[in-house]
Structures are given as C-alpha cells and as structure tokens.
Amino acid sequence: MKRVRDHAAPRIVLVGATGALGATVLELIGELGVRYRDIQLVASPRSAGRAAPVGGRSQTVVSLDDADFADADLVLFCTGEAVSGRWAPAAAAAGALVVDSSGAFRTDPDTPLLVPPVNGHLMERYPGGIVAGAGGLTVPLVLLLHDIERRWGVRQVVLSSYQAASGRGHQGVEELLEGSELALRDPDAELPTDCFRPAQAFNVVPAVGSLLENGSSTEEQHLVQETRRILDLPHLNVAATCVRVPVVQGHSAAVYIEAGGPVVRRDLVELLASLPRVVVHDSEPPSGPPTPLTAGDPDLIHVGRIRVTPHNPRGFWLWLVFDNLRVAALNLLQIAQTAQARPPRARTRLGESAHR
CATH class of the missing domain: 3.40.50.720 (NAD(P)-binding Rossmann-like Domain)
Incomplete structure (x- = not known):
C-alpha cells in the first residue's frame, strides 16, 4: 500500500x-x-x-x-x-x-x-x-463467457453453484464453525441459524438468498440479470441453481455452456488457458480437478473437468473454483x-x- x-x-x-x-x-x-x-x-x-x-x-x-x-x-x-x-x-x-x-x-x-x-x-x-x-459469482462467469461468446457464440448457460459460508462475511464463517463444533460434540444439538436457515454445519442448503414466488432464489435471479447485462446479451438463456455448502471460503460451480457452433476440446482448453486470471487444471490424477482446499492462487479462476458432450459437440462442461472474497x-x-x-x-x- x-x-x-x-x-x-x-x-x-x-x-x-x-x-x-x-x-x-x-x-x-x-x-x-x-x-x-x-x-x-x-x-x-x-x-x-x-x-x-x-x-x-x-x-x-x-x-x-x-x-x-x-x-x-x-x-x-x-x-x-x-x-x-x-x-x-x-x-x-x-x-x-x-x-x-x-x-x-x-x-x-x-x-x-x-x-x-x-x-x-x-x-x-x-x-x-x-x-x-x-456479484462474486457473476464475475468469474462473465470473464469466461466473454471470450467464449466472441469465439463460438453462446446459446445457453446452465450453472449450479456450491457457495461457501464466507459469502455471508465473518458472521457466516463463525456460524459454520460454531455449528460444526456443536454438531461434533452432540449430533442432536440445536445449531445456530442466525445467518443460515436451516443450519449450515454438515448440511447442503439448495437456495442462496430468499426464495421468490417462481421458486428461484434472489441469488439465482441476480446472476441471470447481471450476466445478461454485463455481456450485453439481454436474451441470453441462463439458468442457475445456487447452493450453500459447508465450506469456509471458496465458491465452486459446475457450468454447462452450449455454444453457437461445434467446439473442439483442444481449442477450448487453449482459449481458456490464454485468458488473464484463469488457470486450467487439465492434468491427469493424482492432481485432479481443483477444489477450494487445493486450487492454489486465490487471485485466479481455476478451471477443470473440461468436457465436450459427445452427443452434442456444441455443448461442454466446466468446473470452476475461485476465492469469492478475493474475486x-x-x-x-x-x-x-x-x-x-x-x-x-x-x-x-x-x-x-x-x-x-
């Protein structure tokens, strides 16, 4: 500084x-x-x-x-x-x-x-x-979609996120840690629910934010709106399911993208690896795909499990891991x-x- x-x-x-x-x-x-x-x-x-x-x-x-x-x-x-x-x-x-x-x-x-x-x-x-x-979930998504759109076009995006407790700040992390400690001591203990309801400790909650009348959550609605607006694609077909998981810090997401034309996996890997602030994890095990614990540099977007679908060469999957606070x-x-x-x-x- x-x-x-x-x-x-x-x-x-x-x-x-x-x-x-x-x-x-x-x-x-x-x-x-x-x-x-x-x-x-x-x-x-x-x-x-x-x-x-x-x-x-x-x-x-x-x-x-x-x-x-x-x-x-x-x-x-x-x-x-x-x-x-x-x-x-x-x-x-x-x-x-x-x-x-x-x-x-x-x-x-x-x-x-x-x-x-x-x-x-x-x-x-x-x-x-x-x-x-x-939003911290929108940023890595649009950074990737921006260049994918320029190369092949994007017809559809389907995302499932796995979001850490740090998305709710210090209080969210403290509540997860406190609840985990209580649950380990007594599986029947009443766990804190000030930040997360139901309790987050040893649990997966299939909604982030408030639920809307149409069944979507506010987090999912915001992701769709922000992605369309930032990419200047107001009619882009985006669907999301945002999930809170018992991880302290580091969001993950599974993203399915359908491009405007056929995609060759080698070209996709090359494009992703060329992007600033993106690192591609494309090696064989034991390193495996990135996780919040193993990804590495917190200032980068870590991409793994790159798969072009065999039945539809326009469609492919990406696995993303990133430090939500740093992003x-x-x-x-x-x-x-x-x-x-x-x-x-x-x-x-x-x-x-x-x-x-």
Whole structure:
C-alpha cells in the first residue's frame, strides 16, 4: 500500500473496512501497491475505535455516522444493501466516485454494472456518481463467457453453484464453525441459524438468498440479470441453481455452456488457458480437478473437468473454483483503477481532477 503526496492519487474512504470483504480489499490495496493520498476506514458503530493495519501502521476505524465524504475522491462500499442504499447516494452527492459491492444498485439502469475486463469501456462516458460491482459469482462467469461468446457464440448457460459460508462475511464463517463444533460434540444439538436457515454445519442448503414466488432464489435471479447485462446479451438463456455448502471460503460451480457452433476440446482448453486470471487444471490424477482446499492462487479462476458432450459437440462442461472474497475485492479495485485511467475531462474528482 503506497501513501503518496501526488495529487493524481485519490483520497479513499473504505466503508465496511472490518468486514470480510472490506478486510480483503485492504489486503489487496497493500499487495497491489495501490497509490493513494489518504485513506479513511469506516465501519459500523460497534466496530468504531478498532485499530486496523494500513500500510505498516495502525489506523483507527471511525463510525459510519462520523464518516467524512466531503474530501473523498473514491468511496468503496463493502457493505450490505441497506447500508449502501442509504449512504452511497450521500457519498456521491459529496462529489466522490462510489464503487458499491452490494446489490443495492445493480438493477438500476442508470448505474453502470461493471466487470472491467468485459465492459470497462462504459466508464469512458460515465461522469461519476455510483458504480456497481458485479456479484462474486457473476464475475468469474462473465470473464469466461466473454471470450467464449466472441469465439463460438453462446446459446445457453446452465450453472449450479456450491457457495461457501464466507459469502455471508465473518458472521457466516463463525456460524459454520460454531455449528460444526456443536454438531461434533452432540449430533442432536440445536445449531445456530442466525445467518443460515436451516443450519449450515454438515448440511447442503439448495437456495442462496430468499426464495421468490417462481421458486428461484434472489441469488439465482441476480446472476441471470447481471450476466445478461454485463455481456450485453439481454436474451441470453441462463439458468442457475445456487447452493450453500459447508465450506469456509471458496465458491465452486459446475457450468454447462452450449455454444453457437461445434467446439473442439483442444481449442477450448487453449482459449481458456490464454485468458488473464484463469488457470486450467487439465492434468491427469493424482492432481485432479481443483477444489477450494487445493486450487492454489486465490487471485485466479481455476478451471477443470473440461468436457465436450459427445452427443452434442456444441455443448461442454466446466468446473470452476475461485476465492469469492478475493474475486469481488479485486473487481472493486479494478473498477476504481479503470475510472482513474479515464481522460481527465471524463473524471469528476477522482485522480488528477482531485487537485484543488
């Protein structure tokens, strides 16, 4: 993490700094050497006063009620929809570029929904305000589909996800660990269900989010809507079943894709291996396909079990494993960096135009 005096570097406010995603964003800011003039760490009142490491020094976290957006150039919201929905417009009204991780603005047609390697060009004509980051499940999916669509076209996508407890932040992880410990001591114990209902420990729950009248979950609905919008394919046939599994961190997904024409497996492997942030696991056992425990580099999307269906050469299966927190955090920072790289006249107060 690099604190500099350069007026081209933004003044950052990180809201939700003590949560699982916010802490991951802080880690990446340090690892990537993101330049900034100042950074303010903000969290809920119960976390105010806590010390957090920033660039080799300790910094005090302030309450959201005491946050100062007036001098901010960039505000990153790593919070839930309720907090983002209330505070993000205030930060934008103060003149900052707001990048929000929640789903509060993803369906707003006037708010860009970005995965920069796919549709970052939209920032070139966006003057500022609020920008929405895609969900942690959507990001790896569209990164793969973008180049598959350009090569063969995509007619249909069917996805089944296996999502970790960290998707619900620190509280989700703590509840899974607590419930697992209780269940091991007493199989008949009443397990905690504050984050997951039914209990997540030693269980598989076939719905992530709330259930809708049509039987889909909110997570599945969001995945379909976000994928279509980011790829600019409003009629793409996408279906999903999102499942919560008793894994601490790291989402997995089985994805069936039907392309517009026949696909040769060798060409598919070559294309996937050429993509940035993608690693193909295509060796024979004992290494086998990637798993949340064995995949490796948490900043990469791990792809295995690549199978072209013998009865339909247009269809193929992929197995994906990725660190859901790192994927979402990196997408937020890439959005901020894309905004900072815009021509000066296209910016509001971010970067060079932040000089007063």
